[in-house]
Amino acid sequence: MASKALKHLRRFTKSTPLERGLGPMLPEGYKKFYNEWKYSEPAAVNYVPENQKWIRNEVTNEVLPVQDVPLPLKYPKEYDEQLWGGEAVVQGFQKRDMFLRRNPHFWVPPLQRSVVYSEVLNKHISVIVTRRAIQLINANYGFDHYLLKTPACDLKSLLPLGLKRKVLQELHKGCPSYADTPDKQQEIFSRYKTYLSAYTEEEIEWYGYSLKDAIKKYEDQIKAATKVTPLKTIYRAELIEKLKTAKIDEANSEGLEVAGSTWMQKMNPFGKKQET
Amino acid sequence: MWKTLGKAVAPILRESLILTPENVLQQQLRTTYILKRRNSPFLNKNGSLPKRLKAKHYIYDLVEDTNVNREPDMNVILTTYVAGLGDVGDKVAVRPNYAYNKLLMTGQAVYASPENVEKFKDYQSNIEEKTYSSATSQRAVDCLSRVTLSIIMNKETPWVLKPWHVKASFRKCGYWVPEETIVLPTNPITGPNLELENKEFFVTITVNNMEKVNVRCKIHHWTTEVVDRLPHEKDFWKKKLDPVFSEDAAILAELTPNKGLNADQ
Incomplete structure (x- = not known):
C-alpha cells in the first residue's frame, strides 16, 4: 500500500467540472446525470473492443497480454444539433502502401436529413441523422423507446438528451399533448410509464443540460428566488415611518406619496415607482 | 453501452423486463466505419497513468464499412x-x-x-365487411380505369357485341379478364356500323367479385381485305370521343382521363 501511495504522491489529480466553480452547488439530480453522461463508458461503435486479457499467437502459440485502449474520437460542433447514434469522427492515418508515407484521414459517418417521430410528444422532428441512428430507433421499436432505454453516455449529443428530458417531463405530467383523446393518452402513458421509475422529479428537471446551461439555469433560479429591494426604497420607507412617529404633518400628506409620479418620471426608465 | 445501462436504470431492471436489451436487439448493430489499429499500443501498468500514444498508433485499417452492407428486410x-x-x-x-x-x-x-x-x-x-378484396386489387382497379380498350370487330360479317369479344381485346392488351366479370351496356351494340368508330362506351369489370371498375371502350372495324381496311389511327386513346349512348356521357366524363389527352382535342 505504502509503495502505491508513494507512486501516486506526485501525481496531480485534476479537479472535475463538478468540483470547481459553481459545480458543487448544482443539485444532486444534475450531478447524477453528469456522471452518467461524462464518466460512464460508452459502447464501442467505431472499433472492436478487446474483451480478453491475453491472446495466443496462432502461428507461434505465444501468449501475449492485450489491453483495451479505445480509439480517440472527435466530436464536431454540429454534433450537439444532430443525431449520430453513438458514432463519432475518427482522426488518424491511412497507410495505403508499404512504401508510401502515412496519410492523414478523417473517418466521418455519412449524414442525411431525416425525420424522427416522438409518440409521447406527438411531434415529427426534422433532424440530421446517421444510418445507425435510424437503425437503433427501428431496433428499439420507436424513437421514444430508443431515447428512454439508452443511457446518456451513448446519446452523448445535446439534442437527443434535451429531447429525452422533454419526453420525461411530458410523461411525468401524464402526456398532456393527448388531452383531447383520453383513451389514447392512457395507452401512451401506460406504454412508457415504466421508464419513469428510474428518475425522481429533480433528476427529470435537470436531465440533459450541458454544464454551461445547467449553471445558467441554477443562477437564474437563485436570481428569481432572491428579490432585491433597492436600499433607497427601504430608507425612504424608514424615513416616512420616523416622520410619522415624530408626528410631522407632511408625512401623512398626499404630496409625499405621489412625489415621483410626474410625466418626467414616466419617461425615465429608472424612475419606476417602488412600493414603500 | 449495455455495460453502463445496468447502473443507470438499476431500479427498474428489477421491476420489469422492458429495459432488457435481449428481446429488442437480436443482431449486432454496427452501421459505421469499424477501424483497427495497425500497431497495438504500449501496455499500461496497473494503477499508473496510461502511456502516451505515438503517431504509429493512429494508423488505422478499415475492418468493415457497414454503410455499404445490405440491411435485412x-x-x-x-x-x-x-x-x-x-x-x-x-x-x-x-x-x-x-x-x-x-x-x-x-x-x-x-x-x-x-x-x-x-x-x-x-x-x-x-372485421365484418372487408373494404378491399386483396392487397393488389386496388392497383388492378387503378390500372384498368386508365385503359382505353380498342375492341376489334369485323367490318363485313354482322355481329352483336358479346363479353368474349371484350375478353379477347383485353387479352391483346395484356389483361386476363374472365368473361363472367364483364358487364356490357344494357342496350346491345350491333355492327358492322362505321359510325361507332368515332364513339365510345364503357364496360364494367368486377375484380375479385368485389371492386367494380368502368373501362372506356371503342369499336374498331377490321377486315381481311387489305384494300378495305380503315387507315391506321395514331394514338387513338388520346382523342376525345362522343358517347354511343347519350345517357352514359356523365359516367364516361368521370373516368380517369388518358395520359396525354389534351383538353382542346
Missing part, C-alpha cells in the same frame, strides 16, 4: 390499406428505408413489436 404491421402491400393488421416484410420513410413516418404502419403483434393478431378475422 424489416417487419411492420399496416394500420391502413396500402395498395400493393396489404390491408390493416397485415404483417409485411419490406425494405427498411421504405418502411421508415413511407410507412412508419406517415402513420400507415407500426413496428412489429411483441405488443403490436398481440394487438393486431385477430384484427382481420374480427
Whole structure:
C-alpha cells in the first residue's frame, strides 16, 4: 500500500467540472446525470473492443497480454444539433502502401436529413441523422423507446438528451399533448410509464443540460428566488415611518406619496415607482 | 453501452423486463466505419497513468464499412390499406428505408413489436365487411380505369357485341379478364356500323367479385381485305370521343382521363 501511495504522491489529480466553480452547488439530480453522461463508458461503435486479457499467437502459440485502449474520437460542433447514434469522427492515418508515407484521414459517418417521430410528444422532428441512428430507433421499436432505454453516455449529443428530458417531463405530467383523446393518452402513458421509475422529479428537471446551461439555469433560479429591494426604497420607507412617529404633518400628506409620479418620471426608465 | 445501462436504470431492471436489451436487439448493430489499429499500443501498468500514444498508433485499417452492407428486410404491421402491400393488421416484410420513410413516418404502419403483434393478431378475422378484396386489387382497379380498350370487330360479317369479344381485346392488351366479370351496356351494340368508330362506351369489370371498375371502350372495324381496311389511327386513346349512348356521357366524363389527352382535342 505504502509503495502505491508513494507512486501516486506526485501525481496531480485534476479537479472535475463538478468540483470547481459553481459545480458543487448544482443539485444532486444534475450531478447524477453528469456522471452518467461524462464518466460512464460508452459502447464501442467505431472499433472492436478487446474483451480478453491475453491472446495466443496462432502461428507461434505465444501468449501475449492485450489491453483495451479505445480509439480517440472527435466530436464536431454540429454534433450537439444532430443525431449520430453513438458514432463519432475518427482522426488518424491511412497507410495505403508499404512504401508510401502515412496519410492523414478523417473517418466521418455519412449524414442525411431525416425525420424522427416522438409518440409521447406527438411531434415529427426534422433532424440530421446517421444510418445507425435510424437503425437503433427501428431496433428499439420507436424513437421514444430508443431515447428512454439508452443511457446518456451513448446519446452523448445535446439534442437527443434535451429531447429525452422533454419526453420525461411530458410523461411525468401524464402526456398532456393527448388531452383531447383520453383513451389514447392512457395507452401512451401506460406504454412508457415504466421508464419513469428510474428518475425522481429533480433528476427529470435537470436531465440533459450541458454544464454551461445547467449553471445558467441554477443562477437564474437563485436570481428569481432572491428579490432585491433597492436600499433607497427601504430608507425612504424608514424615513416616512420616523416622520410619522415624530408626528410631522407632511408625512401623512398626499404630496409625499405621489412625489415621483410626474410625466418626467414616466419617461425615465429608472424612475419606476417602488412600493414603500 | 449495455455495460453502463445496468447502473443507470438499476431500479427498474428489477421491476420489469422492458429495459432488457435481449428481446429488442437480436443482431449486432454496427452501421459505421469499424477501424483497427495497425500497431497495438504500449501496455499500461496497473494503477499508473496510461502511456502516451505515438503517431504509429493512429494508423488505422478499415475492418468493415457497414454503410455499404445490405440491411435485412424489416417487419411492420399496416394500420391502413396500402395498395400493393396489404390491408390493416397485415404483417409485411419490406425494405427498411421504405418502411421508415413511407410507412412508419406517415402513420400507415407500426413496428412489429411483441405488443403490436398481440394487438393486431385477430384484427382481420374480427372485421365484418372487408373494404378491399386483396392487397393488389386496388392497383388492378387503378390500372384498368386508365385503359382505353380498342375492341376489334369485323367490318363485313354482322355481329352483336358479346363479353368474349371484350375478353379477347383485353387479352391483346395484356389483361386476363374472365368473361363472367364483364358487364356490357344494357342496350346491345350491333355492327358492322362505321359510325361507332368515332364513339365510345364503357364496360364494367368486377375484380375479385368485389371492386367494380368502368373501362372506356371503342369499336374498331377490321377486315381481311387489305384494300378495305380503315387507315391506321395514331394514338387513338388520346382523342376525345362522343358517347354511343347519350345517357352514359356523365359516367364516361368521370373516368380517369388518358395520359396525354389534351383538353382542346
